Structures are given as C-alpha cells and as structure tokens.
Amino acid sequence: MKFSELFCPTLREVPSEAExxxxxxLLRAGYIRKAGAGIYSYLPLAHRVxxxxxxxxxxxMDRSGGQEVLMPxxxxxxxxxxxxxxxxxGEEMFRLIDRHQRYFALGPTHEEIITSLVDGDVHSYRDLPxxxxxxxNKYRDEIRPRFGLMRGRxxxxxxxxxxxxxxxxxxxxYRKMYAAYNRIFQRLKLHYRVVEADSGxxxxxxxxxxxxxxxxxxxxxxxxxxxxxxxxxxxxxxxxSDDGPHEDRQALQKIHTPEMRTIRDLVEFTGQPEQRQVxxxxxxxxxxxxxAILRGDRDLNxxxxxxxxxxxxxxxxxDASVRAAVGAGFGSLxxxxxxxKVYADLEIAGMRNFTCGANEDDYHYTNVNPERDFVPEExxxxxxxxxxxxxxxxxxxxxxxxxIEVGHIFKLGVKYSQAMNATxxxxxxxxxxxxxxxxxxxxxxxxxxxxxxxxxxxGIVWPLPIAPFQVIIVPVNAKKEDQMETALSLYxxxxxxxxxxxxxxxxxxxxxxxxxxxxxxxxxxxxxxxKALQDNQVEVKKRxxxxxxxxxIAQVTDTVVEIIRQR
RNA sequence: CGGGGCGUAGCGCAGCUUGGUAGCGCGCUUGAUUUGGGAUCAAGAAGUCGCAGGUUCAAAUCCUGUCGCCCCGACCA
Numbered sequence: 235m236k237f238s239e240l241f242c243p244t245l246r247e248v249p250s251e252a253e254x255x256x257x258x259x260l261l262r263a264g265y266i267r268k269a270g271a272g273i274y275s276y277l278p279l280a281h282r283v284x285x286x287x288x289x290x291x292x293x294x295m296d297r298s299g300g301q302e303v304l305m306p307x308x309x310x311x312x313x314x315x316x317x318x319x320x321x322x323x324g325e326e327m328f329r330l331i332d333r334h335q336r337y338f339a340l341g342p343t344h345e346e347i348i349t350s351l352v353d354g355d356v357h358s359y360r361d362l363p364x365x366x367x368x369x370x371n372k373y374r375d376e377i378r379p380r381f382g383l384m385r386g387r388x389x390x391x392x393x394x395x396x397x398x399x400x401x402x403x404x405x406x407x408y409r410k411m412y413a414a415y416n417r418i419f420q421r422l423k424l425h426y427r428v429v430e431a432d433s434g435x436x437x438x439x440x441x442x443x444x445x446x447x448x449x450x451x452x453x454x455x456x457x458x459x460x461x462x463x464x465x466x467x468x469x470x471x472x473x474x475s476d477d478g479p480h481e482d483r484q485a486l487q488k489i490h491t492p493e494m495r496t497i498r499d500l501v502e503f504t505g506q507p508e509q510r511q512v513x514x515x516x517x518x519x520x521x522x523x524x525x526a527i528l529r530g531d532r533d534l535n536x537x538x539x540x541x542x543x544x545x546x547x548x549x550x551x552x553d554a555s556v557r558a559a560v561g562a563g564f565g566s567l568x569x570x571x572x573x574x575k576v577y578a579d580l581e582i583a584g585m586r587n588f589t590c591g592a593n594e595d596d597y598h599y600t601n602v603n604p605e606r607d608f609v610p611e612e613x614x615x616x617x618x619x620x621x622x623x624x625x626x627x628x629x630x631x632x633x634x635x636x637x638i639e640v641g642h643i644f645k646l647g648v649k650y651s652q653a654m655n656a657t658x659x660x661x662x663x664x665x666x667x668x669x670x671x672x673x674x675x676x677x678x679x680x681x682x683x684x685x686x687x688x689x690x691x692x693g694i695v696w697p698l699p700i701a702p703f704q705v706i707i708v709p710v711n712a713k714k715e716d717q718m719e720t721a722l723s724l725y726x727x728x729x730x731x732x733x734x735x736x737x738x739x740x741x742x743x744x745x746x747x748x749x750x751x752x753x754x755x756x757x758x759x760x761x762x763x764x765k766a767l768q769d770n771q772v773e774v775k776k777r778x779x780x781x782x783x784x785x786x787i788a789q790v791t792d793t794v795v796e797i798i799r800q801r
Numbered sequence: 802c803g804g805g806g807c808g809u810a811g812c813g814c815a816g817c818u819u820g821g822u823a824g825c826g827c828g829c830u831u832g833a834u835u836u837g838g839g840a841u842c843a844a845g846a847a848g849u850c851g852c853a854g855g856u857u858c859a860a861a862u863c864c865u866g867u868c869g870c871c872c873c874g875a876c877c878a
Contacts, residue, residue, distance in 0.1 A: 247828095
C-alpha cells in the first residue's frame with residue numbers, strides 16, 4: 235500500500251472529546267471516526283487490525299471444534315419473551331418497531347436466537363457437543379458510552395456458544411475454550427491475566443474473565459504472585475484471618491460526638507485509627523431494610539452482598555428513611571440495638587473494643603464488642619479485597635492491578651435451554667435440556683485495549699501480530715530519485731517476500747512522515763536517506779526501541795523478516 | 802436519570818457579560834523558497850454561528866423551546 239493512496243487522515247491536535255489514550259490515538263492516527271455517541275466508523279487501518287484479531291480468534295475457535303455462523307442482529311421480541319429478558323434487559327436493549335407495529339431487539343447478545351436455532355434442529359444427544367460461534371456487531375444502549383471503542387453502543391464481538399448433554403460435557407467444552415482463549419491472547423501478544431469473575435446477570439456458576447493489563451483499565455483485579463489465584467475484586471474472596479487485637483473486653487461506653495459524621499471525623503475525635511472503627515451501611519434489599527457493618531477502612535462489595543442476600547434489587551437507603559426507621563442519620567448508625575438484620579463482615583468477628591454509632595444523633599459507643607453488645611445475623615464476606623489481603627489459597631499477601639475485560643467465559647448451565655425448552659433425547663430416550671456455555675471476546679475492545687497497553691508519547695506501538703502493516707518504508711525526500719527508486723524496489727521486494735508494507739511516497743517533509751509512522755504505530759520502519767544511501771545502506775528502526783541501525787540494502791529484507799519472525 | 806459543561810470554517814478555540822452584520826491557530830488550495838522529527842513567505846477558498854420560534858430597526862450575542870455532544874455519578878454480557 236502506498237501512503238499517498240491510503241485513507242488515513244491523521245490529526246496533529248488531540249480531539250477534545252477523547253479522554254483515554256486509546257480513544258485519542260485511534261482518532262489522531264486516522265483509525266476511527268465517530269458517527270454518534272458510542273458509534274464509530276472503522277477506517278482502513280482499523281479494519282486491517284480488526285481483521286487480524288478476528289483471524290487469530292477464528293483460527294483458534296475452528297481449532298477447538300467451533301463452527302462459524304452468522305445470526306440475525308434484528309431479533310423478534312417473542313424470543314426474548316421466552317427467557318423473560320425482554321423485560322429484564324431493560325433500557326440497555328435497543329428496540330425497534332416495524333411497519334406492522336411488531337417489536338424487535340437489536341441483538342445485545344445472542345443466547346436466545348442461538349438456543350432457538352439449535353433447538354429447532356438438534357434432537358439427539360448424538361448431535362452433541364455442538365460449538366457454534368459468530369463474529370458480529372452487537373448493540374447495547376449503554377447508559378453512558380465512553381472511552382471510544384472501550385464502551386460503545388455498537389461493537390464487534392465474537393461469541394461462541396457450546397451445547398452439551400450434561401455438566402461433564404460442559405466442563406470439557408469450558409476447558410477447551412479456556413485453553414483457546416489463552417492461546418488467543420498469547421498470540422495477540424498482549425499482557426493479560428485470567429481472573430475468576432462474578433457471572434452476573436447472565437447466570438451460571440463458573441466464570442473467568444480475560445483481562446488485558448493496563449493502568450487505565452476499568453476493572454480492578456487482585457492476584458497472588460505465588461500461586462495461580464487471580465480474581466476480579468467483584469469476586470475475590472476475603473478470608474478471615476484472626477490477627478485481631480485479642481484484648482480484654484472493656485465496658486461499653488456511650489460518648490458525645492457532636493457533628494461527627496464520618497470515619498475520618500471519628501479518627502480525629504477519638505484518636506482511634508480506622509481499623510478500630512466500624513461503619514454501618516443501610517440498604518434496601520427488595521424493599522427490606524438491612525444493615526451491613528464493616529471495619530472503618532473497608533469498602534462494601536455490593537455484588538457480594540447482593541449475592542449473599544439473594545435479592546433482585548439492592549440499593550442504598552436514603553437518609554430520610556433511615557432516620558424514620560432508626561431515629562438517627564447516616565453518621566450515627568451502629569449495630570448495637572439496631573432493629574434490622576445486621577450482616578457483619580468476617581473481620582468484625584475478630585475486632586475488640588471498637589467504636590461505632592449509637593443510633594442516636596451525635597452519640598457513639600466505644601468499647602463495643604461483637605456477641606456481647608450485639609449479635610449479627612451472620613458473619614459474612616462482604617468487603618472488597620485490597621492489596622495485602624491474604625491469598626485465599628496460600629495466605630501470601632495479594633497484589634492488585636488494573637485490567638480491561640476483553641474476554642469472558644461462562645457456564646450458563648440450563649438457564650436458557652430450560653426457559654426455551656431446548657432439549658435433546660438422551661441414551662434412555664429422556665428429554666433433557668441442553669447444558670450451555672457462552673464465551674465472548676470483544677474484538678473492537680481488544681483493539682482499544684491493545685493500545686491502552688502499548689503506546690508511548692509518539693503514538694501507538696502495535697504488537698506485531700495485529701499491526702495494520704508490518705513495515706513502513708520512508709524515503710526522506712520524495713523528490714530525490716535515488717531515494718524513491720530504492721524505496722520502491724524495497725517495497726516490491728518485501729511484498730514479494732510476503733511482508734505487509736506501507737510505502738510513504740508522499741511529498742512531505744521527513745518530520746511529518748516520521749511523526750505519522752510513529753503515530754500509526756507500524757512496528758518496523760525503513761528510512762531511505764542520503765547518508766546511508768551513499769554506502770548502499772538504509773536505516774532500520776523498531777517502533778519499540780530508540781536505536782536506529784544501518785543495514786545494507788541487499789540484506790534489509792532478510793533483516794526485516796528476521797525481526798518479525800523473532801517478535 | 803441526577804449534577805456540571807459545550808455546540809461559531811475540516812480540527813482546536815476566541816467573540817456572547819455591554820446586540821451593530823464573524824475572527825485566531827492548525828489544516829486545505831495556488832506559487833516561490835525549502836527538505837532527516839509535524840518548514841517559511843505570499844496569495845486564496847471555506848462558516849445556515851446546532852435547530853425552531855420569539856424580542857428588536859438590527860441577534861452568534863437577549864428570551865423560550867428543542868436536538869446533539871462531552872465530563873462526573875448510579876449501571877454494565
């Protein structure tokens with residue numbers, strides 16, 4: 235490809251709408267343009283990157299026994315009503331109405347349609363396992379699209395769905411996919427980590443997320459260096475370690491604490507650290523008022539709390555209704571004498587002589603002790619894990635990192651097959667619901683995540699397997715015939731060797747061409763300039779290194795092939 | 802949905818308080834000089850001031866409505 239013919243409008247200035255690095259660079263380097271909030275056109279360079287990611291994903295899916303299909307994006311309402319998700323999915327689903335006033339969904343995901351597809355034509359256990367996948371646009375009317383391709387309303391997704399006869403079959407399919415995903419992200423040359431995940435609203439019991447590690451990631455993960463434990467903080471178990479003070483219990487004392495509303499206030503006022511305070515949070519769980527108590531320096535994990543309670547809806551109570559029920563405001567709550575169910579974090583059990591609200595404005599208790607002064611409903615794991623917590627499997631201190639969720643695999647079980655009555659006959663002629671799994675990779679998000687992880691001040695630094703071109707040839711001065719001739723002949727030679735080459739034949743100043751090459755992120759740059767040319771040489775520069783070295787023109791193609799082979 | 806902000810040339814912005822007929826930088830076109838990290842000079846093209854009403858002799862500017870976009874929060878296969 236010649237740069238002069240490439241549709242690649244680069245921008246010198248940072249578009250003001252872009253906040254994250256990947257968004258800025260994708261816009262500046264001429265990869266994407268916005269059509270509307272969370273909706274983007276992919277320009278030629280982006281399209282090439284997407285196709286490379288897809289190709290790797292396809293190969294690994296096929297190798298694992300997957301078969302590719304294409305399914306409708308416009309999906310009839312009736313299918314979604316069968317699983318109840320027409321209502322459950324809520325505002326996040328794009329809906330449309332045809333001329334006959336029939337309703338449709340723009341597919342946010344494809345469980346319904348594929349289950350109905352498979353149900354229609356698969357009737358025997360002999361037809362299983364069946365692994366079908368698709369790479370298509372999906373649609374979600376996100377509350378707030380942001381970060382460019384990271385959270386769009388239209389995005390490209392690979393989803394594979396597995397159908398098995400029983401749980402054992404599902405285990406096999408799940409393990410296949412787990413392995414395939416690892417191969418995919420290794421081949422993409424991304425630094426990633428697999429973590430245990432909450433399976434969320436989609437249902438099912440086992441779930442892993444594939445996280446591309448980047449400081450700008452939206453998710454926080456905790457992991458153990460010693461072992462293989464790694465989990466999303468949403469999910470990461472906290473274990474009780476009895477390293478409490480083991481003090482003697484002092485006499486309960488009520489103290490006047492005027493205007494003390496926050497843990498920080500109390501730390502100052504009482505001189506006791508956060509670790510000796512207890513905070514009380516009030517929630518409505520399906521309309522029922524409940525309390526969660528935690529050590530002063532901990533954060534409640536609402537997902538854990540919700541899963542524990544098994545409720546449909548969980549939200550923080552407002553000050554007015556708390557006041558009505560308890561007789562005191564947020565800053566003065568505590569478990570002692572509290573007339574609602576109290577769920578205590580595991581850590582509370584080990585605490586002695588702590589401070590908490592007295593359920594009376596401007597008063598707190600000190601020297602509070604669990605069991606003596608109050609008895610919680612349960613001691614449960616409801617806090618967010620933090621760096622330094624003991625690893626649940628080996629006890630070593632956990633580390634944290636930020637990541638971008640690019641892959642997520644779930645065991646769905648029979649949630650959808652049961653709802654849609656998708657059964658097969660087993661060996662005994664019994665109709666059993668197929669056991670399903672679902673395995674997604676955000677293709678367009680992976681492109682953005684790769685940039686979040688691989689960039690510098692000058693632009694994108696693509697991992698080689700997904701770079702839009704492998705090599706860019708830059709003649710310093712397009713008007714100098716010797717430079718252009720050398721560049722052209724190298725261009726032809728490299729193409730014949732199977733390299734993906736971009737020739738910057740534009741009549742631009744060298745600086746412009748260098749800047750663009752860096753911005754776009756092509757891994758290898760060949761500079762044809764007057765200095766080296768005198769010695770029949772050209773310069774080679776790797777995008778991820780600063781050094782430039784000269785190579786004889788006759789050898790340069792071999793050199794590039796070797797660089798790419800090693801990378 | 803709650804809070805904040807913005808829509809003026811392709812991009813980034815000024816002008817709006819105090820109405821008087823639109824400007825700057827980058828980009829684009831042409832020419833000249835340049836040519837190893839986003840050149841210089843000269844000439845030029847380009848704007849329904851988001852849209853619709855209203856007030857006024859006169860509206861980018863004031864008023865009302867509306868649409869779109871961005872940020873924070875809640876939410877998130």
